[in-house]
Amino acid sequence: MSTAVNELKASYAFIERNYNIVKRYWAWELVWLVYTVANSLAVSYIGLGVEKMGGGGVDGKYLVLYLAIGTIVWRYLSVIFYWVTDLVGLERWEGTIEYTLMAPITRFFHMLGQTAFAVVYSLIHTAVVLVATMALFDISLAHANLWGFALLLVAGSLSFIGISIVGSVLPLLFPERGSQMTHLIIAMLLLVSGVYYPVDVLPDWLQAFAKFSPATYVIDGAREALLNGAPTLSLWPYVWPTLIMGVIAIPVGLRIFHWAERYAKRTGKLHRNG
Amino acid sequence: MSEEVVAVKIENALKTFGGNNGGMFGMFSRRNGNGGAPSGGKVAVGGVSLEINRGEIFGVLGPNGSGKSTLIRLIATLLIPDGGRITVFGHDVIENSRAVQTLINRVSVEASFFKKLSPMENLMYGARLYGVPAAETRQRVVEILTRLGLERDSIYKPMEEMSRGMQQKVAIARSLLSKPMLLLLDEPTTGLDPRSKREVQAFVRELRAAHGTTILLTTHDMHEAEALCDRVAIIDGGRIVALDTPEALKTLISANGHAPTLEDVFLELTGRQLVTEEDEES
Numbered sequence: 001m002s003t004a005v006n007e008l009k010a011s012y013a014f015i016e017r018n019y020n021i022v023k024r025y026w027a028w029e030l031v032w033l034v035y036t037v038a039n040s041l042a043v044s045y046i047g048l049g050v051e052k053m054g055g056g057g058v059d060g061k062y063l064v065l066y067l068a069i070g071t072i073v074w075r076y077l078s079v080i081f082y083w084v085t086d087l088v089g090l091e092r093w094e095g096t097i098e099y100t101l102m103a104p105i106t107r108f109f110h111m112l113g114q115t116a117f118a119v120v121y122s123l124i125h126t127a128v129v130l131v132a133t134m135a136l137f138d139i140s141l142a143h144a145n146l147w148g149f150a151l152l153l154v155a156g157s158l159s160f161i162g163i164s165i166v167g168s169v170l171p172l173l174f175p176e177r178g179s180q181m182t183h184l185i186i187a188m189l190l191l192v193s194g195v196y197y198p199v200d201v202l203p204d205w206l207q208a209f210a211k212f213s214p215a216t217y218v219i220d221g222a223r224e225a226l227l228n229g230a231p232t233l234s235l236w237p238y239v240w241p242t243l244i245m246g247v248i249a250i251p252v253g254l255r256i257f258h259w260a261e262r263y264a265k266r267t268g269k270l271h272r273n274g
Numbered sequence: 275m276s277e278e279v280v281a282v283k284i285e286n287a288l289k290t291f292g293g294n295n296g297g298m299f300g301m302f303s304r305r306n307g308n309g310g311a312p313s314g315g316k317v318a319v320g321g322v323s324l325e326i327n328r329g330e331i332f333g334v335l336g337p338n339g340s341g342k343s344t345l346i347r348l349i350a351t352l353l354i355p356d357g358g359r360i361t362v363f364g365h366d367v368i369e370n371s372r373a374v375q376t377l378i379n380r381v382s383v384e385a386s387f388f389k390k391l392s393p394m395e396n397l398m399y400g401a402r403l404y405g406v407p408a409a410e411t412r413q414r415v416v417e418i419l420t421r422l423g424l425e426r427d428s429i430y431k432p433m434e435e436m437s438r439g440m441q442q443k444v445a446i447a448r449s450l451l452s453k454p455m456l457l458l459l460d461e462p463t464t465g466l467d468p469r470s471k472r473e474v475q476a477f478v479r480e481l482r483a484a485h486g487t488t489i490l491l492t493t494h495d496m497h498e499a500e501a502l503c504d505r506v507a508i509i510d511g512g513r514i515v516a517l518d519t520p521e522a523l524k525t526l527i528s529a530n531g532h533a534p535t536l537e538d539v540f541l542e543l544t545g546r547q548l549v550t551e552e553d554e555e556s
Contacts, residue, residue, distance in 0.1 A: 009405065013398075016398065017391075017395070020399075021390065021391065094386065094389065095384060096386045096388060098350075099386060099400065099448075102378075103404060104376040106372075265354045266353075266354045268344075268353060
């Protein structure tokens with residue numbers, strides 16, 4: 001028990017380190033935040049653009065909100081993904097990976113510290129995007145179910161953390177290009193998860209993949225909660241699949257990371273800096 | 275010799291790189307060390323056996339690519355041996371790696387840090403991983419780094435603004451914060467100016483005298499090895515070619531008209547070994 005408590009305390013090292021990194025790179029963080037807001041607003045403007053091009057048959061306001069929710073949820077999940085996959089990528093870049101991996105902390109608590117920071121960082125980013133979107137498009141969330149929305153984000157975080165842990169294996173196995181390879185995972189999830197369009201516009205075979213993406217359920221549920229004000233209980237069909245995916249993905253991700261770390265230690269891949 | 279007085283015991287350690295590791299699918303192999311070397315690879319450590327006593331400063335000398343750093347990484351749980359057994363204070367580096375990790379720390383030839391972070395921020399991160407309380411770390415970082423010749427101001431500035439020598443001193447401080455029982459120093463003074471080298475060497479001696487820390491040191495600097503080490507192993511081609519006290523090693527060869535130095539011994543033994551291997555290949 002005391003070992004777990006000590007490791008829990010040690011996991012704070014990753015939170016503090018990442019906070020210090022963000023603080024030292026504050027100018028880059030500002031640029032990234034402005035980029036994120038501008039990007040999200042640009043996507044949301046497509047709603048008004050389609051209304052203008054399509055005549056009176058399109059509810060532009062609804063479309064703006066539809067796109068904004070997809071964008072905001074996707075930003076939240078993808079920022080978590082990138083921070084967690086950066087678990088190895090960042091340390092490869094700095095050359096510190098050997099020091100971290102020889103420290104007496106289990107990978108579970110290592111990941112716990114990294115993901116706790118990722119979730120808080122992503123929440124702050126998402127809140128800024130949400131406020132900017134609401135202000136610019138004069139959106140009211142008076143009838144939205146914000147608690148239900150929060151519940152969906154929490155459930156979605158768990159499954160995305162699991163997927164991200166699997167993704168973090170790539171920089172471990174491929175020192176030179178592993179970090180870039182993680183983009184493939186996020187791009188495939190973006191394609192099939194209905195971020196900017198309903199999943200049923202996809203061909204059947206891609207819709208089959210959508211069923212296995214936690215983002216599909218989080219985004220659909222978020223639209224129900226924010227667009228239609230669906231009560232929290234009625235969001236359960238969107239919550240349980242992501243919870244199950246999280247419960248499966250996190251231990252599977254940890255096990256795959258364990259195999260990859262052992263393989264890297266057998267083949268000497270920890271030492272090579274990409 | 276009982277386990278209590280032996281800090282590190284290496285029995286026929288073997289490590290090979292390259293060759294057939296099963297490619298990507300090798301990741302799912304159940305082999306967890308001691309499963310034999312992959313076929314067709316390059317032998318980095320080829321059947322090394324040695325014991326390092328508690329409180330000893332043990333030197334490993336060898337030319338570039340001789341297997342010194344690989345040996346350190348095997349002890350540091352950063353590499354899994356293909357064969358043989360390594361224990362640190364009785365704990366097996368594969369079966370009980372967590373226990374080993376709590377007892378050791380390491381300084382490598384590359385001072386690897388988060389460059390934008392300050393020494394204090396970097397060392398706080400490193401120390402927290404070993405469970406060292408933050409207040410203690412803040413105090414000891416200042417003590418150790420000023421003792422090693424860093425100005426107090428530089429402790430709070432980004433590492434990227436520091437010289438290579440100063441970064442190496444921070445790396446040494448990082449390894450000391452966890453109060454390791456075994457300190458692995460992989461060419462720790464490479465790149466340091468003569469004054470800094472002496473400061474580090476004095477600090478290593480102090481560390482052993484004050485805390486009884488066992489130190490495994492690899493170096494290219496023969497004077498450093500002679501000045502610091504109780505015993506020295508000369509390694510070449512992944513194999514130990516000589517192991518004894520510096521004085522005893524000097525008796526192994528005869529020099530032309532002058533007392534042999536450790537450098538003479540090193541050149542003689544590693545040169546002959548290389549010729550022998552080439553002869554064997556031809």
